[in-house]
Amino acid sequence: MVLLLLVSVKAQSQHTESYKYSPSEVVTIHSTLLNEDRKVYIYCPKADSSDINKRFPVLYLLDGENHFEIVSQYVDYLSRPDVSAIPKIIVVGIPNTKRVRDLTPTQSILDYEGKPDTTGKYTSSGRNEIFLAFLKKELMPFIDSNYKTQPYKLFAGHSFGGISVINCLLTYPDMFDAYIAVSPSFWWDNGYLLKLAEKKLKSGAAVNKKLFYCDGNEGGPNSFFHNDLLKFDSIIAGKKIAGLDCKYNHYPNEMHMTVPIVAYLDALRFVFKE
């Protein structure tokens, strides 16, 4: 009964300092293609004292302002020597400047019901092609020349970020080795990407890629959102692409904004399951 016998004691603060998380940095680069400065957030594993020249796979993560912190914490924890659930990787978080412009594959003002949106929020849409060129021609060379990168690259995004990932897989499949699309907005432009998937994915082709896609409870089990994911899953299954290692997870207990928390954890472990 120590608690009851104690005389009153009161701890005094001796010293306060700011808490340092695992080191990450913010780099600003100028993009000629996008004609603007872009910040990127970079988590880089500590050098391994047993191999200071060790190089790491790189995860390019969209919506960096939303998910960089959680994902880099996952990577940091899961790659600890006493956990060893995944290898050490570099995470490059890309925060948005003009999200609709950069992350949508076509120019469209149709909303998720297929009706014209009159608020103007989609008028700048359809420049994902340029954004992917920024990744390929500007960001990746910068990262590869300034950090200890391996060639192995992952691309991950949520919602509009998810359709960017799928658009990249369908149009520039060689850009990445693993694609992670969390709750991709397949409704965009009347299901543009579902039609593109049907057209572009080649039956029997060996592509040697990993693909993770998922959705949460986004309107319930009969919602257009969930049905779109089922359609995509069925297109993928129908093509029987030999070298495409796929996983579809449905998270009925997660909302659109909480899916990424569970999905990125599962996706990292899926990609690095070997």
Place this chain on the structure above:
Amino acid sequence: MVLLLLVSVKAQSQHTESYKYSPSEVVTIHSTLLNEDRKVYIYCPKADSSDINKRFPVLYLLDGENHFEIVSQYVDYLSRPDVSAIPKIIVVGIPNTKRVRDLTPTQSILDYEGKPDTTGKYTSSGRNEIFLAFLKKELMPFIDSNYKTQPYKLFAGHSFGGISVINCLLTYPDMFDAYIAVSPSFWWDNGYLLKLAEKKLKSGAAVNKKLFYCDGNEGGPNSFFHNDLLKFDSIIAGKKIAGLDCKYNHYPNEMHMTVPIVAYLDALRFVFKE
């Protein structure tokens, strides 16, 4: 085909700065009870401009050096206005100095098989009572006088931290409102806490507490570890304690060191499900 037509461009870094995560700080206080300085990590939500006097529940988290970052990131993300899965809370992470001394409830040198350990690693065990007094008499008053706290308190720990949490629930149940025990090492001292639970928990008592406990794949479905959790769950069920809101999760796909990642997310949502 923008990618193919581009002239070669190379982004230049204009500016690099360190990445600032949501503000957390490290405070060093002197503990008279433990006769040592103790660091604590404190994540405090940003003040709400609509109510700058708003006060927050406090989560006291053991093994701060392992799980403070992930848990504070969960709290930060899940309490964002556009996510709103849990309320804003303060997280106090407590890193270890002498883990075995502080987190074990009895003096014992028996290992998980009940055999005497000869390596000396358990010789300092059994001072959890003093450590709980440190929390109650020194740390909590310090936190309550320096941060905008509500009375509502949570206590969370993993492994030996998990048995600290259960020991506190059984011996000083009024210290916290919610108890989270992730993969508690019930094997400690020949199942000391299982016997204590049988003795201390009162049938029919109304305690108005929340309790979350869980385990992963720690030796398989017939392991002593899993069986201990099932025993505890059965004791809890048998007591029919009206005001104790309990949840037991088993994570067969998680290892001992990955259980906390999924469990702390589920536990936070369980405690704040209303």
